[in-house]
Amino acid sequence: MGEGSSIEWTDHTFNPWWGCAKVSPGCDHCYAETWSKRTGFNALWGVNAERRLFGVKHWAQPLTWNRKAQVEGVRRRVFCASMADVFDNHHDLAREREELWELIEDTAYLDWLILTKRVGNIAKMFPDRWRFVPPQNLWLGISVVNQEEADRDIPKLLALPAVTRFLSCEPLLGPIEFPLPCQGSVFWSRLHWIIVGGESGAGARPMDERWAAHIQQQCAAAGCAFFMKQGSQANWPGFKDFDTFPHELQVRQWPEAWASLPAGPGARL
Secondary structure, three states, X not given: OOEOOOOOOOOEXXXXXXXXXXXXXXXXXXXXXXXXXXXXXXXXXXXXXXXXXXXXXXXXXXXXXXXXXXXXXXXXXXXXXXXXXOOOOOOOOHHHHHHHHHHHHOOOOEEEEEEEOOHHHHHHHOOHHHOOOOOOOEEEEEEOOOHHHHHHHHHHHHOOXXXXXXXEEOOOOOOOOOOOOOOOHHHHHOOOEEEEEOXXXXXXXXXXHXXXXXXXXXXXXXXXXXXXXXXXXXXXXXXXXXXXXXXHHOOEOOOHHXXXXXXXXXXXX
């Protein structure tokens, strides 16, 4: 985890810590837990489990990426946190969270993609200085795997201060219906990007390609960027082979406002 990433929609990954607790059906086959145990860190998962923390050298990595991006005149995307949840309820993470907020503010050439399953914690864990004017390089996203989570959590996301908001529908476990553009103009004006993907690894659950196609069609009708990440290992023979996806799912778009922006601080709207 670090510079470079196998995740198709980011350039780098950064973890302020490792470890989490399961809170959603999407967590059932958590790749991060599997990876952690495979690398010898077996006791990081659960509400009261310890979290793996890191030192100065680890926290300096994004500063190096930021300097490099500045020299190259580009923006780089950082997924935070692939092995954790920034808005974890764990009692021992307040210092790391504050350090993360400061790091985001200090790296204006990096766009930080924070994806959480705990949207209800965001408002109380955001620093006071972000409550009305969040950093322009912060993308705020939530995991939504079925209609129940969509109905419950998306309104909470849309009510939060953020320049870029996104959904990760991975693993997509059922069809999701969003408001029609004519019925939900506020909905679509405040939602900028939807990622869709199926499950991989042992015990992967199937994903019907019609579920993904319907989300793509809804995004196209509303003018929202759509990114098809992968199929499900359970029922897609080439689940990672983008060129074999149905034609309508060979779509990997970025939020329009981001895609057309120049590099550098203050580039966002």
